[in-house]
Amino acid sequence: MRRHSCCYNQKLRKGLWSPEEDEKLLMHITKYGHGCWSSVPKQAGLQRCGKSCRLRWINYLRPDLKRGTFSQEEENLIIELHGVLGNRWSQIAAQLPGRTDNEIKNLWNSCLKKKLRQRGIDPVTHKKIPEAEKGSGGEDNDNRNQEKTAEASSNELNKSDDATPYVQNRASSMSCHHHSDFMGGFPIQMINHASSSSDSNSVNWYSHSSGRSFDINTDFPFNTTSILTPTTATNLFLPTDSSFLYKPSFSSSSNSPENISNTAPYGLKEEQYQIHMSIEELEELSSKWDEYYYYLHNPVSMLASSESFCNEIKPDIHHLVPDTPGPIMLPHHNNNNTKFQEPSQMASFFSKDIQKLTAAFGHI
DNA sequence: AACTGATGCAACCGCTTTTCT
DNA sequence: TAGAAAAGCGGTTGCATCAGT
Numbered sequence: 001m002r003r004h005s006c007c008y009n010q011k012l013r014k015g016l017w018s019p020e021e022d023e024k025l026l027m028h029i030t031k032y033g034h035g036c037w038s039s040v041p042k043q044a045g046l047q048r049c050g051k052s053c054r055l056r057w058i059n060y061l062r063p064d065l066k067r068g069t070f071s072q073e074e075e076n077l078i079i080e081l082h083g084v085l086g087n088r089w090s091q092i093a094a095q096l097p098g099r100t101d102n103e104i105k106n107l108w109n110s111c112l113k114k115k116l117r118q119r120g121i122d123p124v125t126h127k128k129i130p131e132a133e134k135g136s137g138g139e140d141n142d143n144r145n146q147e148k149t150a151e152a153s154s155n156e157l158n159k160s161d162d163a164t165p166y167v168q169n170r171a172s173s174m175s176c177h178h179h180s181d182f183m184g185g186f187p188i189q190m191i192n193h194a195s196s197s198s199d200s201n202s203v204n205w206y207s208h209s210s211g212r213s214f215d216i217n218t219d220f221p222f223n224t225t226s227i228l229t230p231t232t233a234t235n236l237f238l239p240t241d242s243s244f245l246y247k248p249s250f251s252s253s254s255n256s257p258e259n260i261s262n263t264a265p266y267g268l269k270e271e272q273y274q275i276h277m278s279i280e281e282l283e284e285l286s287s288k289w290d291e292y293y294y295y296l297h298n299p300v301s302m303l304a305s306s307e308s309f310c311n312e313i314k315p316d317i318h319h320l321v322p323d324t325p326g327p328i329m330l331p332h333h334n335n336n337n338t339k340f341q342e343p344s345q346m347a348s349f350f351s352k353d354i355q356k357l358t359a360a361f362g363h364i
Numbered sequence: 365a366a367c368t369g370a371t372g373c374a375a376c377c378g379c380t381t382t383t384c385t
Numbered sequence: 386t387a388g389a390a391a392a393g394c395g396g397t398t399g400c401a402t403c404a405g406t
Binding site for chain 1: 372374375376
């Protein structure tokens with residue numbers, strides 16, 4: 001079993017950090033930056049391993065940390081994000097400026113899981129817990145076991161995950177909730193709120209790349225209660241922010257053209273971003289989703305045909321977003337920033353994505 | 365007042381991923 | 386391109402504190 005090289009050094013201190021150590025580390029990093037973490041303890045005069053210093057800095061000393069209790073909005077957001085991302089704490093933390101993954105993980109394990117159970121919601125699947133299970137004795141132990149199993153399988157899926165940006169966008173780029181009990185509706189609700197909001201900042205939390213820090217209480221304008229409202233609409237949307245210039249969305253619950261909304265990318269005239277799509281095209285796109293949905297429930301079939309499926313769906317995406325420079329989700333043969341340019345890459349991407357969606361929306 | 369169990373938090377451990385050489 | 390080192394991540398553990406008895 002491989003161990004981190006610094007861990008072999010028996011002289012190194014472990015355990016809680018003293019104020020003096022904190023001060024040394026803080027002074028050092030403030031003055032010189034951390035550079036290579038393994039050299040930090042030596043340079044700062046600390047008997048710690050670099051890993052420990054890094055952790056201490058990230059979780060405690062960083063000046064941008066927001067200490068104190070979590071607000072209700074933050075808690076709700078964590079629950080929502082967990083419904084989509086699972087135990088990917090660092091990605092959840094990325095959406096909560098000033099909060100660390102460790103902090104969020106602790107909050108989840110100590111508090112939020114409990115709250116969800118009290119609301120009759122399984123913290124792993126984010127589904128409602130059936131009445132029969134609620135009343136049974138030894139519920140806690142059973143849940144813990146189920147949780148471990150579910151999380152383990154979820155982690156298995158997570159292992160096949162790739163580039164971070166997709167994870168960010170999985171929630172926002174394409175989702176379906178035919179009958180969402182609770183969390184499954186989250187991404188759509190977020191987008192719907194965002195797209196109806198005049199404040200373009202309202203979607204900033206989608207963006208990993210924007211780098212903009214925001215205050216959860218002021219930059220998160222939609223109320224979280226409505227986020228949780230279940231919906232039966234099937235939606236397809238494309239996120240917007242610095243990475244995503246377009247934010248079209250539609251709801252298949254209505255075929256009226258006025259429900260097809262486009263939001264202008266910043267600084268572009270309407271004719272530059274106008275998306276032309278007929279009802280027939282929308283329906284066709286919707287049927288693609290049905291196919292996608294089918295694969296969610298038939299992963300073997302999906303794997304067998306993912307490539308052809310992706311090849312098929314790709315033109316639709318193009319159609320939706322003509323000449324979009326969006327670098328992540330939307331393949332385009334003219335775009336150098338495009339992450340996936342070859343069908344096989346697309347297939348790989350969708351296969352992984354479907355696995356993730358299956359994990360996230362397994363209750364569909 | 366002393367004990368005990370529950371809880372929350374900080375830190376560690378082991379593994380994976382990314383970067384460097 | 387391969388191997389090593391560093392960074393990052395998530396699960397787990399240990400300890401301090403608090404509430405209940």
